[in-house]
């Protein structure tokens with residue numbers, strides 16, 4: 001098997017920073033993680049990508065096409081569709097080494113994850129190429145300021161989760177930038193009593209929307225809670241333990257390393273009894 005984190009989320013939420021920090025953190029424990037830049041409009045990032053979509057197509061190529069008249073968003077979707085039409089290019093770039101671990105840094109256009117099927121098709125191709133996947137949905141914690149924004153963020157994450165249909169983890173970024181007061185406020189959304197928030201939180205209950213659709217808000221809360229659909233993990237990039245926990249969580253979701261253990265067991269030295277028996281190893285496997 002091979003493994004890939006698919007890092008998605010709105011523009012500016014901290015996707016590239018997450019990739020950089022994860023790669024750096026992994027290096028400290030002598031793990032090699034390759035990064036794939038999948039953003040054809042990326043201007044700069046701190047990591048050195050092993051694979052870069054801009055070697056195939058750049059968003060400017062699409063925007064400068066005189067026949068197509070694309071704006072920035074249309075051009076970006078065109079580039080992603082172009083990638084789908086050129087999957088052998090990506091397959092070739094990814095190679096075929098067992099146990100390789102990639103992080104895909106994806107574009108910030110949220111429609112790619114909520115209702116277009118480009119990313120879904122890309123993930124299907126990766127699965128065909130023997131990848132185990134985990135989508136890592138990154139949201140800026142500064143937008144999680146009250147119960148209403150918590151419900152919106154949960155719905156956005158839920159939408160991406162149901163569209164992509166792969167194992168899914170939601171992360172709140174930029175925790176290091178929050179004030180003490182904001183950190184305290186955020187706590188209730190990390191282990192949320194969603195039903196209670198939807199039914200009783202003043203920001204929700206007093207909103208104009210809620211005055212008309214209170215039942216709907218309560219039902220959304222019930223669905224989110226009863227099915228444990230969305231839980232946000234905080235990410236503080238200045239805290240190595242926090243980075244380690246997140247990597248551990250994502251690895252667990254993909255069952256990273258499971259195959260490696262099995263392989264090592266296969267090559268264990270035969271015990272003395274087996275050494276006397278020429279066929280012992282084959283029998284053991286059979």
Ligand SMILES: Nc1nc2c(ncn2[C@@H]2O[C@H](COP(=O)(O)OP(=O)(O)OP(=O)(O)O)[C@@H](O)[C@H]2O)c(=O)[nH]1
Pocket residue numbers: 009010011012013014015016017018039107108109173174175176177235236237
């Ligand atoms: N202090 C701090 N800054 C962060 C963190 N994450 C992102 N930033 C900053 O926020 C800005 C945007 O971060 P990026 O990592 O480029 O965000 P992105 O999601 O890749 O953005 P797009 O590629 O435009 O979608 C940059 O200036 C980062 O340095 C974080 O956890 N802590």
